[in-house]
Every structure is written in C-alpha cells, then in structure tokens.
Amino acid sequence: MKLPKGTLTGSMKILAPLLIWMSAGWFSYPYLIGYIYDAVGESIDIEELRTFSLIMTVVCLGLGILFLILGVKGPKLDEDDFKRMTGQLVMCEHCRLEMKKEVSTITCEHCGKFI
Amino acid sequence: MSKTNKLPSKYIFISFGLGMVSAFIAIWGEFGLMFNNDGYGVIGPTALGVFSAVVIAPLVEELAKPLGLYIIQGEEEPDISLQSWVLLGAISGLGFAVLENLLYASGLMGYGTDVAFTLLLLRSLLPLHMIASAITGLGFGLWIKTRNGFYFVICIFIAMLIHALFNFSAVFVG
Numbered sequence: 001m002k003l004p005k006g007t008l009t010g011s012m013k014i015l016a017p018l019l020i021w022m023s024a025g026w027f028s029y030p031y032l033i034g035y036i037y038d039a040v041g042e043s044i045d046i047e048e049l050r051t052f053s054l055i056m057t058v059v060c061l062g063l064g065i066l067f068l069i070l071g072v073k074g075p076k077l078d079e080d081d082f083k084r085m086t087g088q089l090v091m092c093e094h095c096r097l098e099m100k101k102e103v104s105t106i107t108c109e110h111c112g113k114f115i
Numbered sequence: 116m117s118k119t120n121k122l123p124s125k126y127i128f129i130s131f132g133l134g135m136v137s138a139f140i141a142i143w144g145e146f147g148l149m150f151n152n153d154g155y156g157v158i159g160p161t162a163l164g165v166f167s168a169v170v171i172a173p174l175v176e177e178l179a180k181p182l183g184l185y186i187i188q189g190e191e192e193p194d195i196s197l198q199s200w201v202l203l204g205a206i207s208g209l210g211f212a213v214l215e216n217l218l219y220a221s222g223l224m225g226y227g228t229d230v231a232f233t234l235l236l237l238r239s240l241l242p243l244h245m246i247a248s249a250i251t252g253l254g255f256g257l258w259i260k261t262r263n264g265f266y267f268v269i270c271i272f273i274a275m276l277i278h279a280l281f282n283f284s285a286v287f288v289g
Contacts, residue, residue, distance in 0.1 A: 010198030011253045018246045025240030032237040039230040052288045079196055082260035
C-alpha cells in the first residue's frame with residue numbers, strides 16, 4: 001500500500017530537534033564518561049571514544065539538519081488521504097464532493113442523489 | 116486539508132506517566148529473561164551484559180514503551196493526526212527515560228552525588244528513548260490510519276535496531 005505524500009514530514013519535524021539534542025550528547029560523551037570512569041576507578045580509552053563520539057556528533061547533527069529542512073520544506077500531509085486509502089471517505093460521482101462513508105450511506109449528503 | 120482533533124493534554128500526561136510505568140515493566144521483563152542485567156553502559160562488557168544490552172533490552176523496552184499509546188487507542192480511539200501519534204511516542208520515551216535515568220544515577224550514588232549527577236546529565240543528553248519511541252509512534256499512527264499493522268512492525272523493528280546499535284556502541288566503545 002502506497003503511503004500519502006508528506007507522510008513523514010511531520011515526523012521529521014519531531015525527530016530533527018531530538019537528533020540535534022543527541023549530537024550535543026555525543027559531543028559531551030567523552031568528557032562526561034571520562035569523569036565517571038575516573039570517579040569509579042575504571043580505565044577507558046578516551047582517544048578511541050573521542051573519535052567515535054565525534055563521528056556520532058557529525059552523523060546526528062547532519063541527520064538533524066537534514067530532517068529539519070525536509071520537515072519544514074517537505075510536502076504537507078493531508079490526513080484525509082488515509083481515509084481515502086481505506087475507503088472511509090468517498091466521492092459522489094454526481095457532484096464530485098466527498099463525504100464520510102457510513103454503513104447506511106446510500107445517498108449523497110450534498111446533492112441527495114443515489115451513490 | 117484534514118480536520119483532525121487537537122491533541123488533548125490528557126493524552127500527553129497518559130503517555131508520559133505510562134512511559135514511566137513501562138520502565139518498571141521493562142525492568143521486570145529484562146530480569147525475567149536474563150535474571151541479571153546490571154552494569155551495562157557503566158561497567159565493562161561481559162557476555163551476559165552484552166546480550167542483555169544489545170538483544171533483550173531493545174526487544175523488551177521498545178515493546179513496553181508505547182503502553183500509553185496502546186491504552187489511548189484502546190480506550191478512546193481518538194481522531195488525532197499522524198504527527199500527534201509521533202509526538203505521543205516521543206513523550207512515552209521521555210517518561211521511560213526519566214525514570215530509567217534516575218534509576219541508573221541512583222545506582223552510582225555510592226560514588227558521590229557529583230558522579231550520579233554526571234551520569235544523569237550524560238544520559239539526559241542522549242534522547243535515544245525519545246527517538247526510538249517517536250519511530251514506534253509513527254508506526255502505531257500509520258497502523259491506526261491505514262489499518263495495516265505491517266507499518267507498526269516495520270517501525271518497531273527500526274526502533275529496536277537503533278536501540279540495539281546504540282547499546283552496542285555504549286558497551287564496546289565506552
């Protein structure tokens with residue numbers, strides 16, 4: 001089943017700030033985890049961690065910015081498209097106007113003709 | 116354009132609250148499956164810890180987190196937008212993360228409040244649960260809108276995969 005245009009646009013608007021938030025977390029990760037490991041008396045390869053966290057920072061920031069652009073500039077979703085897909089919304093073949101399809105729907109609520 | 120109802124604030128509270136409750140359910144589930152899962156992400160990898168972090172935790176937690184969404188749909192069947200379902204998913208993840216972060220931080224109180232607070236700060240800066248649950252919320256919303264459960268299965272699988280990769284990196288890199 002093909003999804004309506006703009007299905008993911010709204011999701012990207014929500015995911016974008018979360019990914020940018022995540023990039024801040026990855027950026028601070030080696031500093032904070034280093035502090036914790038020192039405090040609990042464990043050792044850790046901070047240089048390897050720094051490289052990994054830098055990669056993750058760039059990936060999350062890049063994805064966050066991309067999602068932000070797609071979320072703002074992308075096509076807007078018409079929620080009625082889902083109702084059309086599932087047959088909950090039907091179009092009258094006489095007046096071409098749409099209505100909600102109920103079990104008892106036999107006439108168009110707009111023009112009164114049989115559908 | 117569509118006329119879907121505005122997202123009522125009670126759904127936000129339900130999602131957040133049940134997100135917190137689901138953290139307890141997930142902990143019980145993980146204990147039930149693994150008997151012991153302490154220490155991953157803080158102490159170095161062990162075979163049991165790795166399996167728990169990379170396989171069991173994503174599986175159990177991603178299924179438990181959208182508890183609020185299941186209940187909202189089951190009880191009220193609201194006509195809300197797809198974006199609202201994604202937002203409710205993210206809020207469920209926030210509720211889950213708040214409780215989990217506090218539990219993890221309290222586990223380090225023995226090393227001092229500064230260490231516990233640093234772990235709380237570190238975990239709060241990584242909104243993995245919100246991202247994963249937002250994706251699950253998208254799948255749930257698509258399931259409701261299209262009446263096709265396949266979208267939910269796909270999205271929850273993606274959420275589990277992201278969670279597993281995150282835990283894998285946390286275990287092996289630091």
